[in-house]
Amino acid sequence: MMRGKNGRARSVAAVALLASCTAVLGAGSPQGAVLPEAQRTAQAPQRGQQEQAGGDCDVYKSVPPSGEDGPAVKAIKAKRSLVIGIDLNSYRWGARNPDTGQIEGFDIDLARAIGTAIMGDPDKVTLKAVPTADRIKFIQEGRVDMIVRTMTITCDRLEQVAFSRPYFNTSQRVVVPKSSPARSLDEALNGATVCAAAGSSAQDELKNHPVKQVVSVENHLDCLVLMQLGKVDATMTDDALAASQAAQDQTVRVVDGEIRPGVMGIAMLKTSTDLTARVNQVLADYYGSGAWRGTYDRWLKPYLLNDADHYWPVQH
Incomplete structure (x- = not known):
């Protein structure tokens, strides 16, 4: 599931901008940021969802x-x-x-x-x-x-x-490189090395999934850099932040499925x-x-x- 040398080479320019974790990449409405129809129609979280x-x-x-x-x-x-x-x-x-x-x-x-x-x-x-x-x-x-x-x-x-x-309203989503064969959240997480921001809801949620390793970073944007470098297979973060990552970098996409409404x-x-x-x-x-x-x-x-x-x- 890791990105190869070609994928890494394509990301050099983006990594240079993102390494400071303050740059804003891209403009307009890249196609990569669009969430699949099945995900866009998910129900909003309801009051009293104690488990989530x-x-x-x-x-x-x-x-x-x-x-x-x-x-x-x-x-x-x-x-x-x-x-x-x-x-x-x-x-x-x-x-x-x-x-x-x-x-x-x-x-x-x-x-x-x-x-x-x-x-x-x-x-x-x-x-x-x-x-x-x-x-x-x-x-x-x-x-x-x-x-x-x-x-x-x-x-x-x-x-x-x-x-x-x-x-x-929010939920947890998974972002992967476009080269990844994963089409669903479960496929993206199973046996994968997954990145999440330290202290985030995503980091807590990943305890419930059969991932190979969780890589903890200070800010969620650091995960995008690690995906570009091929050091992690996927990123879990809030749905809105997942969409923002796909908007920043058209080499990544949001997979089907969402969990932990909040x-x-x-x-x-x-x-x-x-x-x-x-x-x-x-x-x-x-x-x-x-x-x-x-x-x-x-x-x-x-x-x-x-x-x-x-x-x-x-x-x-």
């Missing part, structure tokens, strides 16, 4: 929204800076545009909207890159006030940090209840105003192809 969340909890549960400033919000305003942890390695979610130098993407728009709503001034919002494996650590150590970074809500994580209400949320300290309530109010306003749908259409629709309503979590 990794335990017995309600991943939709959060504090009621509020526009009031409590002690946590007042403390942030007193220091005159709201620090939001983001990703710089996910095309269309959070990455630096090499042409403009600007950080952009779906999560970046959301982070700026939350920051501006709370602080009243975009200049008082600081976006800080955080590795996948360090998301919870950065919150607990006070290095960021919140994480807006394709973070799936799980029961284990709910024991460590607080989450906003969910803002995006939802993404914004993570904060468990003691910052009033901050969580403020974020939930911003999310309600952001969706109600049409801004959520607008940024989905701008950044993600060309690659996921589903209507925005498919990805907005609805409590049942």
Whole structure:
């Protein structure tokens, strides 16, 4: 299943750009990013899916929204800076545009909207890159006030940090080189060397599959580099991130099948209840105003192809 010398040679230029894990590759809507029809029509996760969340909890549960400033919000305003942890390695979610130098993407728009709503001034919002494996650590150590970074809500994580209400439906998908004979998720994983970001839901999910080896990396984009080098057979990551990898590099594709449905949320300290309530109010306003749908259409629709309503979590 490994890529041969020819495949490696074709990837030299891409690897040079991706090695820094900050480059944004490609533009437009490459065909490789399109998800198969069977996968695009999968049902969104439902409330109470404890097994997928990794335990017995309600991943939709959060504090009621509020526009009031409590002690946590007042403390942030007193220091005159709201620090939001983001990703710089996910095309269309959070990455630096090499042409403009600007950080952009779906999560970046959301982070700026939350920051501006709370602080009243975009200049008082600081976006800080955080590795996948360090998301919870950065919150607990006070290095960021919140994480807006394709973070799936799980029961284990709910024991460590607080989450906003969910803002995006997700599931786990597998990416392989186009030269791979695998056509399904099971075929891609069986006896394979599979890459996943450390501390991710994908890394946890791979414990349940007959893989040969799991290669753990700091950020999911590192997996794309390893696939290009022929060092791993496949990558498991969130469906939206899988689509972004296929959009970046037309030598890889997303195989049929998805598992572990879940939802993404914004993570904060468990003691910052009033901050969580403020974020939930911003999310309600952001969706109600049409801004959520607008940024989905701008950044993600060309690659996921589903209507925005498919990805907005609805409590049942």
